[in-house]
Structure formats: C-alpha cells, structure tokens
Amino acid sequence: MFPLAFVGEGKRVILKYFAGGHGIFRKLVDMGLNPGSEIFVVRNQMAGPLIISVKGGQIALGRGIAMKIYVEVKE
Amino acid sequence: MKEVVIALIGNPNTGKTTIFNALTGLRQHIGNWPGVTVEKKEGELEHKGIKFRVVDLPGVYGLTAYSIDEKIARNFIVQEKPKVVVDIIDASNLERNLYLALQLLEIGANVVIALNKIDISEEKGYNVNPEKLEELLGVPVVPTIASKGEGIDKLKERIAKSLDKKPPIVEYPNFEPYIKKLIKVLEKDEKLTRQYNLRWLAIKLLEEDSDVRAIIEKSKMRDDVLKTLIDVFNDLHKKYDDIELALADERYKIISEIAKKAVTKKEERITFTEMLDEVFTHKYLGIPVFFSLMWMAFKFTFDVSAPFSDIIDAFFGWLGGVVGSGIGNDALASLLRDGILAGLGSVLVFLPPIAFLFLVFSWLEDSGYMARAAFVMDRVMHRFGLHGKSVVPMIMGFGCNVPAIMATRTLEDEKDRILTILINPLMSCSARLPVYALFAGAFFMGREGTVITSMYILGILLALILAWLFRGFIFKGQPSHFVMELPPYNKPNWRTIFGVTWTRTEKFLKKAGTIIFATMIIVWLLSVTGPSGYLGSNALESGELLAKSWVATIGRALEPIFKPFGWDWKAGVALFFGFLAKEVVVGTMGILYGVGEESLPYALASSSAFTPVAAFAFMAFVLIYVPCVATIGVIKQEAGTKWALFALLYELLLAYLVALVIVLMGGALL
Amino acid sequence: MKKTVKYLTLIFGFLYLIYSMIESLSYFGRETTVIVSPTGDLFVGFVLLTISAIYLTGFKKALKNDFKATSYLYAGSILSIGLAILALLVISADAIEAYLLKSEDFIGWTPLDDVTSYLVLGLLSIFAYLSVKDVSKKPVKV
Numbered sequence A: 001m002f003p004l005a006f007v008g009e010g011k012r013v014i015l016k017y018f019a020g021g022h023g024i025f026r027k028l029v030d031m032g033l034n035p036g037s038e039i040f041v042v043r044n045q046m047a048g049p050l051i052i053s054v055k056g057g058q059i060a061l062g063r064g065i066a067m068k069i070y071v072e073v074k075e
Numbered sequence B: 001m002k003e004v005v006i007a008l009i010g011n012p013n014t015g016k017t018t019i020f021n022a023l024t025g026l027r028q029h030i031g032n033w034p035g036v037t038v039e040k041k042e043g044e045l046e047h048k049g050i051k052f053r054v055v056d057l058p059g060v061y062g063l064t065a066y067s068i069d070e071k072i073a074r075n076f077i078v079q080e081k082p083k084v085v086v087d088i089i090d091a092s093n094l095e096r097n098l099y100l101a102l103q104l105l106e107i108g109a110n111v112v113i114a115l116n117k118i119d120i121s122e123e124k125g126y127n128v129n130p131e132k133l134e135e136l137l138g139v140p141v142v143p144t145i146a147s148k149g150e151g152i153d154k155l156k157e158r159i160a161k162s163l164d165k166k167p168p169i170v171e172y173p174n175f176e177p178y179i180k181k182l183i184k185v186l187e188k189d190e191k192l193t194r195q196y197n198l199r200w201l202a203i204k205l206l207e208e209d210s211d212v213r214a215i216i217e218k219s220k221m222r223d224d225v226l227k228t229l230i231d232v233f234n235d236l237h238k239k240y241d242d243i244e245l246a247l248a249d250e251r252y253k254i255i256s257e258i259a260k261k262a263v264t265k266k267e268e269r270i271t272f273t274e275m276l277d278e279v280f281t282h283k284y285l286g287i288p289v290f291f292s293l294m295w296m297a298f299k300f301t302f303d304v305s306a307p308f309s310d311i312i313d314a315f316f317g318w319l320g321g322v323v324g325s326g327i328g329n330d331a332l333a334s335l336l337r338d339g340i341l342a343g344l345g346s347v348l349v350f351l352p353p354i355a356f357l358f359l360v361f362s363w364l365e366d367s368g369y370m371a372r373a374a375f376v377m378d379r380v381m382h383r384f385g386l387h388g389k390s391v392v393p394m395i396m397g398f399g400c401n402v403p404a405i406m407a408t409r410t411l412e413d414e415k416d417r418i419l420t421i422l423i424n425p426l427m428s429c430s431a432r433l434p435v436y437a438l439f440a441g442a443f444f445m446g447r448e449g450t451v452i453t454s455m456y457i458l459g460i461l462l463a464l465i466l467a468w469l470f471r472g473f474i475f476k477g478q479p480s481h482f483v484m485e486l487p488p489y490n491k492p493n494w495r496t497i498f499g500v501t502w503t504r505t506e507k508f509l510k511k512a513g514t515i516i517f518a519t520m521i522i523v524w525l526l527s528v529t530g531p532s533g534y535l536g537s538n539a540l541e542s543g544e545l546l547a548k549s550w551v552a553t554i555g556r557a558l559e560p561i562f563k564p565f566g567w568d569w570k571a572g573v574a575l576f577f578g579f580l581a582k583e584v585v586v587g588t589m590g591i592l593y594g595v596g597e598e599s600l601p602y603a604l605a606s607s608s609a610f611t612p613v614a615a616f617a618f619m620a621f622v623l624i625y626v627p628c629v630a631t632i633g634v635i636k637q638e639a640g641t642k643w644a645l646f647a648l649l650y651e652l653l654l655a656y657l658v659a660l661v662i663v664l665m666g667g668a669l670l
Numbered sequence C: 001m002k003k004t005v006k007y008l009t010l011i012f013g014f015l016y017l018i019y020s021m022i023e024s025l026s027y028f029g030r031e032t033t034v035i036v037s038p039t040g041d042l043f044v045g046f047v048l049l050t051i052s053a054i055y056l057t058g059f060k061k062a063l064k065n066d067f068k069a070t071s072y073l074y075a076g077s078i079l080s081i082g083l084a085i086l087a088l089l090v091i092s093a094d095a096i097e098a099y100l101l102k103s104e105d106f107i108g109w110t111p112l113d114d115v116t117s118y119l120v121l122g123l124l125s126i127f128a129y130l131s132v133k134d135v136s137k138k139p140v141k142v
Helices: A024-030 B016-024 B068-080 B091-107 B118-123 B130-137 B152-161 B176-186 B190-195 B198-206 B210-217 B222-239 B243-262 B272-280 B286-326 B330-348 B351-367 B369-383 B388-396 B401-410 B414-426 B430-443 B448-473 B494-528 B550-565 B569-578 B584-593 B600-606 B612-624 B629-639 B641-669 C002-027 C042-063 C069-100 C117-132
Strands: A012-018 A038-044 A050-054 A057-061 A069-073 B003-010 B028-032 B039-047 B050-056 B084-090 B111-116 B126-128 B141-143 B263-265 B483-486
Touching: A024 B243, A024 B483, A057 B369, B003 B016, B003 B068, B003 B091, B016 B039, B016 B050, B016 B084, B016 B152, B016 B494, B039 B152, B068 B091, B084 B091, B084 B152, B091 B111, B091 B118, B091 B126, B091 B130, B091 B198, B091 B243, B111 B130, B111 B152, B118 B126, B130 B141, B130 B243, B141 B152, B176 B198, B176 B222, B190 B198, B198 B210, B198 B222, B198 B243, B210 B222, B222 B243, B243 B263, B272 B286, B272 B369, B272 C069, B286 B330, B286 B351, B286 B369, B286 C042, B286 C069, B330 B494, B351 B369, B351 B388, B351 B401, B351 B494, B369 B388, B369 B483, B388 B401, B388 B414, B401 B414, B401 B494, B401 B629, B414 B448, B414 B629, B414 B641, B430 B448, B430 B584, B430 B600, B430 B612, B448 B612, B448 B641, B494 B550, B550 B569, B550 B612, B550 B641, B569 B584, B569 B612, B584 B600, B612 B641, B629 B641, C002 C042, C002 C069, C002 C117, C042 C069, C042 C117, C069 C117
Parallel strands: B003 B050, B003 B084, B084 B111, B111 B141
Antiparallel strands: A012 A038, A012 A069, A038 A050, A050 A057, A057 B483, B028 B039, B039 B050, B126 B263
C-alpha cells in the first residue's frame, strides 16, 4: 500500500484507507471516494494537485491530501 | 389558495440552476439564508391550479452537515418538511449522485428525481434507463436535458402527481437489526416520533452525528437511547473500524447494484471534455493557456464595452449641459451638473466594463473552465500560502477589485477567503491605468510600456509576498485542502450566464453606486466651498479658485506627510480624491494644473513638482495606498469591519514604505 | 484521419509560430507586414505562441501515432476560433464608435484596420475544427 500521490498517470488503483482523522475525508466519501472504490489517475505531474477519475466523475485533489489516501494496485 | 413548498437539491454542476430557472421563470426572489451569507433563491411555479413555492437548496454532495451548505440543505428538509424534494441527478455521473439521493430517502423526503444531462452521458457512451431506475429506487424519475429545456413539463407533472406519495424505505442489510433496535427505543418519545423520521435519527446516531446527538440530549428517552447506542457500538466495533465509513460503503454497494441494472455501457468514447482537458490541464501548456484566456477575457471586457461607456459618458455630459444652462442659480445648477449628474455619470461609466467582466467570467465559470484554472494555478498559489481557487479573484482584480472580492465566495475556508480578499486590492485594477499612463508619458517618454508593466509586476509581487507573510503571521497553518470537482465542459447556457451577470452587476450598482455617488457629492461640496464660503462653480475649472477651497486646505494639511517624496499639495489633493475612485486622480490633476487632459503630461513634466524618481514613487503609491471607497465597502461586506480597517491600514503603511524605498534608492543610485 | 491530424497540426503550428514571431518583433520595434500588419501587442505574440505550441505538441504526438494528437488539434482550433470571434466583436465595437458615435479617436477608421493576424488565422482554423468536430460521436479505436 502506498499514497495516491505516488501513482503515475494512466494507472488504476483501489482506495484502501485514509490516514488521519475524519473531517475532509467525509467530503471525499460524499464525492464518491469511499474505501474500495476504483480510482483512475488522469493527471499526476509529480508536483501540484492531481486529477483522478472515480465513479465516472473527475476530481482535482491537492498533493497534501493525496499523500494521506492509501491505495493498492488493482489486480 | 395554499402554497405548496417544494425544494430543489443536487450535487454541484448538475444543472440545478438551469432547472430552477426553467421551473420558475422570472418569478424569483433572491435573499440570504438566515444568519449566513449563503444565497437563498426562491421562485414560484403554477401547475394545473396548484401553486408551488420552489426553494433552491445549496449544491451539496452529501448531507453529513460537514459544511455550512450541507447544514442549510439538511435543516431545511428536516425542519420545513417540503412536500416534494426534487433531486437533480447528473446522468453522466450516476453513482456519485445517487449517494445524495439515498441520504434524502433516509430522511424520509418525498423525492422526485430529475435525471439531467442525459445527452452528456450518451456522449460518454452510457445509456441510463429511467424506467429501470424508477423501479429500482421506488421514486419517480424524469429524464431531462435542462440546457435545451427538454423534460421540464414532464417534471412539473410528476411533481404535482407525487404530492402525497409515501417515500420508499432503503434498507441497509448489515445494519438493519441495529437500526431497528434504536428505533424501538426512540419511538417511546412521541415528540421525536412526530417531528422526525426515526430511521434517520437512528442512522445518524450510528454515524455519531453531533446535531442529532444534540436532539437526543433533549429527549426524555435520552438515557435509554444512549444505553442502547453503547450496546450497539460494542457490537458493531467488533466488525468495523469506522462505522461511518462502513455505512457509506453500504450505501455505495446498494448504488452499485442499482447502477449495474440501470446503466448499459455502449462503448468507450473520447469526450470533448477529455480532449480539451488533455491540453488545458497539460503540464506545460496549462499555464500559458490560462494566461491566454485571461488576456482574451480582458480584451473583451475593455475593448468591446468601450462604445457603451462612451454613450453613457456623452449622455451625462449632454444632460449636465442642458441642466446647467437651464437653471439660473449657480450653486443649484452646479450641484446638479457637477455634483449629482457628474457623480452619477462617473459611476455609470464603469457599468459597461464591469458588466462585461462579469459576463465573461460567468461564462468561464459556467463552461467549467474555472475549475481547471484553479487546478493549473494551485501549484504556484500554494507556494505563497494561497489556495488554487484564489487565482480567479486575483485575476478579476485586474479588471475591478469590487467584483473580484465578491468572487472570493467560492473559497470555503474562512482563512483562505479573508487572505485572498486582503491582498486583492494590490492587483492593479483598470482604474489605475490612466494614472500610470499619465505619469509614464510625462516622465518616462519612450519607456512607457516597461514602466507601466513594472507597476503591474510590483503589484503582483507585493500581493504574493504579503499573502506569504499574512499566512505566516496571521492565518497560521496551511491553505485548506484542495478538493474540487472538474465538471464536464458545458456549452454556454446563456440564461444562467446572464442571470448571474445581472445579479452581480445589480449588487455592484447598489453597493458601489450609493457609496461613490455620495462621496462624489461631498467632493463637489468641498471643491466649490472654502474657508471663505461659496466659491462658485468656476472653482472646478480654475486652479486659482480651487486653491482657496476646502480641498486645497486638505491638500496642504497632507503636504508634510508627503514631504520626503517631494510631492506638493496638488499631489496630496489628487491622492485624497483618488481614495474615492482612482480614475479621479487624473481629472483632479487636470483641474489643479489648469489644463485639459491632453496637455497635462507636458504641464506635469515642465512643472518642478516631480522628478522622475518622485513620479515613479507616486505611481507606486497610487498602486498601493488605498483601494477605492467601493472596494473598502465590499471588503467590509464580505469580511467585516475589522478586516476592512486592517486592509486600509496595512495598505497606507505599505504604500508609504514602498514610496520611501523608491525615493531613497533613486536618490542613492542617481 | 491520422494523416489529416498530422498535416493540420504541422501547418497551423507553423502558421501561428510565424505570426507570433512577427507580433513579438513588432512590439520591440521591428514591424514586418505579411498580409496583415501586426498589432504591436506583446500579449498577442504570447497567445499565438501558446496556440502554436498546442498544435506542435499535437504534431509530435501524431508522429508517434498517439491517438491523443486529435485532442491538441481540437483544443488548438477551439482557442483559435475563440480568438477570431473576439476579434470580430472588437471590430463591431469599433464600428459603433466610428459610425454611430463618430468618436474623435476613430476618425478615418475602417474595418480593415482591425483585421489582425489572429482574426485571419482563426478563420482559417475553422478547417482544422471541421476535421475533428465529430470525433466524440464515434467510438475510440485504440
């Protein structure tokens, strides 16, 4: 398992868990990012925010928060 | 006839506003939700003799009461109990949108679903079957394409038919026994039973929702409920680490089952959005594209609006002439012509560029580009302690700081928002350009472009440095996390765009209009009167007379402050007036030097009042010292009196400091 | 299809590059007139350079047979046409000034004065746009 921020463009991963408290993660869950969901990394320029695609919608995520989202490669 | 209250709800970017407009037409009322600055829109709708009051709830992803928007939406549905809640669902993003729908059903709301944007889901290669969805969810589902007005009549009909429908109950298999156990205790309190959906209370208790917990605290069954809750938690914690997440998971499982049955995927297609985003969010191309679009926006704002401003200007000039010559009494004629009409004119001349600026930015927002702009610029902004979304108000500031500060409302975090507001006046607005042009033309012949550009760069640098400083000392911590949906690009939806443009322009007219107008009259009064009494309307044309006015008195009083820079009292007067509106500076200089604007540069250059260094310092001072009255007014409205005073103070100090540095450095170098 | 993308991105990439150079040079005082006279606005040079870069990036992708090359042709042509529409709006605004209001600043103005490089190039870009406008109606062939 590793942070979402390290996943390269064009890769598909599964969300495993959020590191650290509730708060902002509630909003992410509301936006379709619940543990177990499949994430497609659309943009990750290894600096600045990422763009991910989840459940058919696209979301921009700051690098800070992407470091706290742990994912696993999809088998 | 009794009004039936219905509510509109939906995720952001689902076309909710468009549906609201289509349902209510022009019968709308815009206000604020009690106690907060969140806009509340209401409208009327009549269908087959039933009168509806349609309340537009804020766009939300869920009802966890995490943000102020969610709290407003949830409280309205729970407490006001609208007869029907129309949930607008983006068909191209079905699973995420259904999450909100399930939460609405939990509350026990009578939901009607508008399945919007079915054209976009087709483009993406999906086919959502509305009948199947209706059958699976147990609530009416109406397919719509709001941007083309399709399906609206059908939606009205289904709303009217569903008035007394009983909403279905969604069951969460893994939690059902616990929910039932809690309901059994809760239903012993008749007051709760009457006021709330007990199932919803039970689910929220499992989620440890603080608002619902507070409701229970007041219940007569409080102790029993809490005891049961502890038992339930003991059981649940054996299975789940985080019950809230487990419940979310349960909802998404149900949704995914529904989606599997109602959605057929035809084929993989590349959408316009994907094609545009490939370029607009490109690692290297993204930022140049952003600046190109901003240049286009400003070119549009100023070049295309110019004739309209000229018409207004000419009209007020003409009207002033007519009124002035028609009235015998000099004081009265001057009050009307130079005070009221000139004041009104000076405000209204700005109306076209401001309306055009709002128009082009509303369009960029509506099209979906603004979210990309924030994405592209977040990296740069973050370094200075700003949020990605701060970039839009900052860029708008080059046009006019008033709408720019109002645009900071898109920032959810209070600290981010106030920080963005505070530095906004440093973005050199268009009103300051004439001052730069005048002084650059007079003292830096042949290098005007470079000198003027240096002012803009100075403004941006100071804004970023101050943002960094304020973040370090006042708003400690990091900018709030950047989380933002990137909606698919939209074709322009003119009705929505013009609607937004109009409401913003109207606000500008009301707020700025009254302030600028009132101050222009005060200026007039101070100019035509002096310690010796009324000077006559000629004071506005002749420098000699004006030197005897109150205005000159003020200028002389300010003179010692500006001594270090070598500016005389005329500069003081110009700066004093510039506080009202920056474009007044040039006109005032013209009056004080007794020449027209055409020959003013020569008059300035040949007078000994400014050396080139002093002139450069003066330009920098004009850039920084205070935003105009209207900007201060809008800061007060958006951030409060305390921050408005803070902005005023720090800018005066900063302006003085920068001007001093320029003069000292100039003196040392030359 | 792939050939069209390759040729169009190359041609437009170079056209925009040439005119961005002309516009930038004119800002620094070296006016060169090729068909239309430059505006002398450095920002015009910048915008044209950006569009050129978009097209040329597309060309690079097309050489590698990357299907994403189409995206660059599409986005580039959209921006180009947007710029041309802006130029047309400016012409109409100036026409109001000159003919309706008879402003002093616009004495002797003719619509030809406002025919700029980005207007002409933008109108030409319609060809680029037409070649890709229906891409998303067809399934992707990867």
